[in-house]
Amino acid sequence: MNAIEIIGLTKIYFSSGGRKKVEALKDVSFEVATGSIFGLLGPNGAGKTTLIKIILGITHPTTGTAMLLNTSIDNYFIRRKIGYLPENHKYPTYLTGVEVLKYFGQLAGAEPTSLKKKTDELLELVKLSNWKKNKIKTYSKGMMQRLGLAQALINDPEIIFLDEPTDGVDPIGRKEIRDILADLKAQGKTIFLNSHLLSEVELVTDRIAILNKGVLLKIGSVTELTEKKEEYKISVDAENLIEEIASSGRSFHLKPQKINGGYSINVSGDEELNLFIDFLRSKNYLIKEIVPLKSSLEDLFINIVNESEKGMK
Amino acid sequence: MLYTLREAFARKVFLFFMIISGLILLTEIVIFSMVDTEKIIASLNSTGDPLMRGQIIEKIELAVYSFITSLLLLLAIFASASFVPNMLEKGTVDLFLSKPISRSQLLLGKYFGGLLVVFINISFLILGMWLLVSFKFSYWDFSFLSTILFIVFTFAVLYSLLVFFGVLTQGSTAGMMIAYFIYIILSPLLAQAYIQIDVWTENKIYIYLVKGLYYIVPKTAELLGTDAINVVTGAGIDDYQPIITSFLFLILMLGFSIVLFRKKDF
Numbered sequence: 303m304n305a306i307e308i309i310g311l312t313k314i315y316f317s318s319g320g321r322k323k324v325e326a327l328k329d330v331s332f333e334v335a336t337g338s339i340f341g342l343l344g345p346n347g348a349g350k351t352t353l354i355k356i357i358l359g360i361t362h363p364t365t366g367t368a369m370l371l372n373t374s375i376d377n378y379f380i381r382r383k384i385g386y387l388p389e390n391h392k393y394p395t396y397l398t399g400v401e402v403l404k405y406f407g408q409l410a411g412a413e414p415t416s417l418k419k420k421t422d423e424l425l426e427l428v429k430l431s432n433w434k435k436n437k438i439k440t441y442s443k444g445m446m447q448r449l450g451l452a453q454a455l456i457n458d459p460e461i462i463f464l465d466e467p468t469d470g471v472d473p474i475g476r477k478e479i480r481d482i483l484a485d486l487k488a489q490g491k492t493i494f495l496n497s498h499l500l501s502e503v504e505l506v507t508d509r510i511a512i513l514n515k516g517v518l519l520k521i522g523s524v525t526e527l528t529e530k531k532e533e534y535k536i537s538v539d540a541e542n543l544i545e546e547i548a549s550s551g552r553s554f555h556l557k558p559q560k561i562n563g564g565y566s567i568n569v570s571g572d573e574e575l576n577l578f579i580d581f582l583r584s585k586n587y588l589i590k591e592i593v594p595l596k597s598s599l600e601d602l603f604i605n606i607v608n609e610s611e612k613g614m615k
Numbered sequence: 616m617l618y619t620l621r622e623a624f625a626r627k628v629f630l631f632f633m634i635i636s637g638l639i640l641l642t643e644i645v646i647f648s649m650v651d652t653e654k655i656i657a658s659l660n661s662t663g664d665p666l667m668r669g670q671i672i673e674k675i676e677l678a679v680y681s682f683i684t685s686l687l688l689l690l691a692i693f694a695s696a697s698f699v700p701n702m703l704e705k706g707t708v709d710l711f712l713s714k715p716i717s718r719s720q721l722l723l724g725k726y727f728g729g730l731l732v733v734f735i736n737i738s739f740l741i742l743g744m745w746l747l748v749s750f751k752f753s754y755w756d757f758s759f760l761s762t763i764l765f766i767v768f769t770f771a772v773l774y775s776l777l778v779f780f781g782v783l784t785q786g787s788t789a790g791m792m793i794a795y796f797i798y799i800i801l802s803p804l805l806a807q808a809y810i811q812i813d814v815w816t817e818n819k820i821y822i823y824l825v826k827g828l829y830y831i832v833p834k835t836a837e838l839l840g841t842d843a844i845n846v847v848t849g850a851g852i853d854d855y856q857p858i859i860t861s862f863l864f865l866i867l868m869l870g871f872s873i874v875l876f877r878k879k880d881f
């Protein structure tokens with residue numbers, strides 16, 4: 303089943319009195335399966351925030367629509383089952399941590415009877431218990447982000463939208479947030495994540511989509527998208543390996559390329575890899591390291607975005 | 616709605632109002648204790664007629680009333696102008712709009728919340744004033760308390776304007792300027808012009824223009840002036856038109872605000 307269905311969303315912003323037109327989203331469609339963690343990636347201004355804002359009724363789509371839990375987003379009651387951490391969220395600064403959760407919990411339709419208990423639980427979860435009675439104007443950026451996460455969970459939502467949740471959070475805090483997300487997933491919640499911190503997304507998401515200038519470029523699981531043909535990095539002390547292969551008269555499919563500290567080779571299979579090792583050993587080269595190369599999400603991201611930019615020109 | 620009260624508390628709106636009210640009441644006490652009021656009344660009321668005495672006390676009440684209402688309304692507008700813009704601030708509006716509440720409910724919640732804040736504060740001051748005067752003269756006339764309704768209603772009309780411009784501009788300045796302009800200049804001016812325009816000019820276009828404008832602009836001057844005074848003195852309201860047209864203005868403004876708010880992207 304799909305928790306989120308996005309159906310042909312297009313959003314055109316008109317600014318400076320209608321003279322300037324920005325197509326923030328261009329006919330975007332995709333689904334997010336119930337109980338999964340989904341990451342939406344894209345450079346600044348790609349339209350990630352716009353997409354979430356449309357789904358949550360903060361901005362109106364130009365055309366297209368979306369469904370949450372099989373209910374149209376035009377029905378605002380469905381937001382009772384939704385949690386949201388906006389980017390650059392700002393709470394009334396005169397409230398304390400507890401009051402923020404109480405206030406927005408009430409607005410979100412949380413059960414009044416369980417609200418107090420839930421508030422304490424969540425503040426414990428995001429490690430703000432010691433600060434709960436302090437006014438939030440005294441909070442640091444990372445603390446605000448944790449509070450925002452707690453606020454997004456206050457009504458025990460089925461779907462949680464997080465716009466740059468780790469923004470301004472230190473590495474330990476990020477790890478904690480990742481653990482919280484994994485925990486939520488284990489409870490069967492669906493999580494929709496906006497981020498440009500690719501190394502983080504890689505660690506938690508089941509599926510990702512890449513968005514650039516309002517266009518959905520790619521969608522799939524992280525392993526699917528980052529998988530590469532067999533390629534290895536071999537570290538070996540050899541000055542003129544490429545010439546030596548050429549003069550040896552042996553024809554490998556591989557085309558070794560010099561990279562820092564060694565060579566990278568493409569092989570057609572394990573057999574060829576071993577043949578190449580035999581060759582190196584026959585020349586008495588010392589092999590120091592053989593590492594399979596996998597393109598990182600970052601490489602993928604940069605490649606896809608660059609290609610699409612070229613395509614647009 | 617209750618959180619607007621909370622907001623008002625937190626932003627020290629209440630404290631501010633209470634201090635001002637306290638100062639006003641204190642001044643009244645000081646004046647009353649320094650001046651021998653009975654002597655003044657006696658000098659104005661040579662026959663000692665008790666009916667006359669009541670009228671004079673009413674006059675005193677009304678003199679204080681007209682002095683403080685203008686001050687009160689200026690303060691109320693100032694304090695409430697930012698309620699809506701605060702909710703619409705970037706980063707905050709996302710939180711409100713993503714909740715399972717319709718936009719009209721959100722806006723009306725802010726509207727009635729603000730109204731409640733002002734109602735409580737104004738009641739406090741008027742009640743205090745009235746108690747002082749009543750004790751001082753041992754003269755109890757409850758009709759003076761009806762001014763609370765007039766002030767709150769006048770504020771409600773102006774507040775609908777503040778809400779509208781708050782949604783339109785997402786700031787508090789424009790609404791505040793226009794509300795002040797209507798309250799201080801336009802409404803008193805139009806109330807005068809409406810009566811005298813036929814004397815001033817024979818040009819039909821001007822006459823229609825002024826009269827048209829008179830009906831459109833909320834009649835804060837009359838609401839707080841003749842209407843309130845007539846009720847206090849027991850004369851009764853002879854013309855309900857200012858109340859009705861101002862109320863229509865309020866409904867229209869709120870209606871526009873809701874339509875605009877629902878259409879807007881944030």
Ligand SMILES: Nc1ncnc2c1ncn2[C@@H]1O[C@H](COP(=O)(O)OP(=O)(O)OP(=O)(O)O)[C@@H](O)[C@H]1O
Pocket residue numbers: 315316317324325326344345346347348349350351352353389498880881
């Ligand atoms: N209210 C608005 N009015 C006009 N244009 C807007 C508005 N909001 C966003 N845009 C434009 O829409 C495009 C997408 O913006 P959006 O905020 O969705 O990007 P994003 O992917 O979230 O970027 P970031 O990673 O920086 O948060 C941008 O070009 C932006 O300038």
Ligand SMILES: [Mg+2]
Pocket residue numbers: 350351352389465
């Ligand atoms: Mg964004």
